[in-house]
């Protein structure tokens with residue numbers, strides 16, 4: 001088949017899937033989240049759906065009730081909230097709303113792959129800053145992306161730790177637990193130049209629902225995103241919005257997310273302790289989220305060292321960085337963390 005109709009920018013998009021990093025039988029799969037669903041998700045699935053919702057697109061900005069619920073969690077007005085198809089669409093809209101082609105996008109490295117790929121598709125001039133560490137002050141026109149807790153390292157950053165100027169900042173807090181003081185601190189420090197990207201894929205653990213959020217105290221920014229979204233995807237699935245609304249308003253969800261958060265803290269502590277006991281591995285500083293990022297000492301390859309020990313993560317090149325690093329996801333059943341920690345300590 002001829003490839004001549006494919007644009008250079010389309011041809012240059014890099015997309016990985018977990019299938020590229022096979023898990024041999026009997027090995028531990030720490031590539032992504034394998035933790036159980038929240039009970040309130042299972043319960044919400046048994047509730048009747050409002051079938052009439054399917055007979056209309058609904059509000060492009062998102063169902064008002066869901067925006068009100070998210071607005072009360074994020075301390076933002078519902079007019080500043082746009083319900084999106086996952087965090088990915090929120091990120092795409094955020095980049096398009098705040099830049100012109102050729103502007104600089106200052107992105108974390110290593111980083112969630114969507115940052116680089118979507119910025120390049122939006123014809124932005126991509127520059128990087130190292131994580132752990134804050135982005136440097138920049139005099140260039142453009143946008144800075146901060147990911148906190150950061151995928152893949154788990155490092156966290158707050159607005160008060162950032163050099164502020166008039167440039168827009170996209171805060172991707174997809175991996176932050178709602179209902180934490182950290183989230184309140186972050187939203188309290190937001191300015192009119194800030195946008196927040198959030199996803200229900202992570203701590204709420206419903207990636208298949210494809211519900212995310214773009215939010216800003218600047219309602220003009222939200223309105224600009226809604227105009228673009230009308231032509232990108234129209235509204236987000238109304239069934240999924242019903243599901244997420246039911247989960248977020250269920251009385252037990254807050255407590256269940258807190259428990260999940262505490263379990264992740266415990267898993268992080270156990271894996272970090274095991275890595276500290278190992279001779280060959282070191283871990284980047286981390287204090288949140290669902291991932292850890294490991295390197296090997298003395299020029300060795302952490303991805304290969306762990307895979308040979310039957311722990312499969314994702315290599316650093318997926319995150320645009322050193323291929324010899326490895327990202328391990330700590331959102332696993334307890335017995336997987338126990339087994340992984342026992343192996344890591346011996347390496």
Ligand SMILES: Cc1ncc(COP(=O)(O)O)c(C=O)c1O
Nearest residue numbers: 086087088112151174199201212
């Ligand atoms: C930092 C970050 N932002 C955004 C996304 C995209 O979220 P979603 O899966 O809801 O599209 C992800 C997904 O892994 C992510 O890790």
